[in-house]
Amino acid sequence: MPRPTPDLAAEVAEALEAFLRHLELERGRSPHTIRAYRGDLTGLLAGLPRPDLTSLDLPLLRRWLADAHAAGTGRSTLARRAAAARTFTAWARHTGRLPTDPGARLESPRPRSALPEVLRADQAADLLDAAGAGAAENDPLALRDLLVLELLYATGIRVAELCGLDVDDIDADRRTLRVLGKGDRERTVVFGAPAERALARWLQLGRPGLARPGSPPALLLGARGGRLDPRVARSVVHRAMTAVPGAPDIGPHGLRHAAATHLLDGGADLRYVQELLGHATLSTTQLYTHVTVDRLKVVHDQAHPRA
Template sequence: MPPPGRPRGRELLRLRERLPAPVTAALAEYERHLSLERDLSAHTVRAYLSDVLSLLAHMAEPVAEDDDQPLQVELTALDLTALRSWLAQLRTAGASRTTLARRAAAARTFTAWATRRGYLPADPGPMLMAPRPHRVLPGVLRQDQADTLMRAAESGAAEGDPIALRDQALVELLYATGIRVSELCALDLPDIDYSARVIRVLGKGGRQRTVPFGVPAEKALSRWLDEGRSALVRPGSPEAVLLGARGGRLDQRTARRVVHEAVGAVPGAVDMGPHGLRHSAATHLLEGGADLRTVQELLGHATLATTQLYTHVTVERLKAIHDRTHPRS
């Protein structure tokens, strides 16, 4: 049988090939639902399908250790017992609470869809309990550390090296806007409105939002576009705002490495990537007086609850608000 973890790559393909034809057809329909109806990213769709395939492989009748043998499984056998057994096997294999919670959520999404489409007579998903994940918020930069980071990036770009100019624009935009690294790397030149000093971002679930950026980010971005980008452009280069060294769209892994290295040079700063800069931006907005609804809109969160979990307010700010607003403070 396949290992209890999430299948990937070739293993994912082999599992799909070994499923019975009716199950394969249902999975293809589910994939279209996730991609076209819910407009999820390709990465998210793969993650959902991987979890479902892991579940189906767990349900399959035992076969000899020959990866070419068909998996004997039927969707109608997917019930609460199968779901619980799957999660128990994952837990025994060492899956974390966060992983179990994510897999359970993926399973519930699938069983709800399968019930609506008539593949299941009843939805067992709502009865499935999973441990709550431990939410560990990333560390944040202090405002003086963020200033040190931006000054260091500016100093590195002073000599006009194209990569240094790009990296300065990268860290400035991430901190100025709080956008996700995937959103930053997906930005195209027409997405920038210089007159209003905003960028148009396509976020999760295909939701579009407009995010402002400040004067320092504008200067770094303008210098990169005016002096650095042309040195990296190649025939066939996309109209991406940020380019890699070979002229293609900047890869997210490269962006993460740039941030890790830049933050690592700031004395006393915790190690972080782009997500840490996003969290730092949100925290500093709150410390400066922004309300949660505004931060929710800037970050592109679907619900305010996500913003409340994603950000934190300093004790000093809470005390200040209490002192200003409570009649018996």
């Protein structure tokens, strides 16, 4: 774990490092979350007027957010920074580093739930057909890229979850994946026949061509035989989207949106989609119902005689 910036006083830097260890070891936060908290809190703590935590109070927290807002920081980022500050001050109070918790009264703007740009079902079919044609010669990388697209769309899993899969996480007979999601929550997701065929071709003809003696047990491998990096998987999706005229330029998360929306369009129960996506709360999944209602309004306006 990298050290904080040298602008922090020794006592403040020690408190930040202890907090980040708490997030990692006791609360099981991901490296991505810890990096975000480090960046947010380093900016906050660098503005302390004294070289200790006792000057961290509610007016300072509010000024910190206000300055970020004035600089054009978005609502989602402001909400994340406020959450990081509240978590830190609660921990500091609990560990005796602060006499009170100033973050308990800190409010932040709610991030707007912007409707995601969603791939239509016919565009998704064109995307996968083009990838399948590209894998016709059984090139290992083309077979891998086809499986990346098929699994992302078939299951709606996150790109980090996809790249974290091992071969043993696959139950080919039941067509299921064992996925380790956010907060180390494990769930089982299912996939259909097209993804099953892409998986079989990859395991038989693609993966052996990329595997090296020191390769990990990862399901998906990079060109040098290591575990596929999520950044490479993102580039695979963006590159594949260029083969679909008129389609939005989406990444893996866009395929996740598409999978959820198309399931709901097909009549899937909202709680089933919640389980598939690994959402902790149903309210997160309900975003996709807004997408389908929006699409329903378009159809109504175009087709209903009294629209």
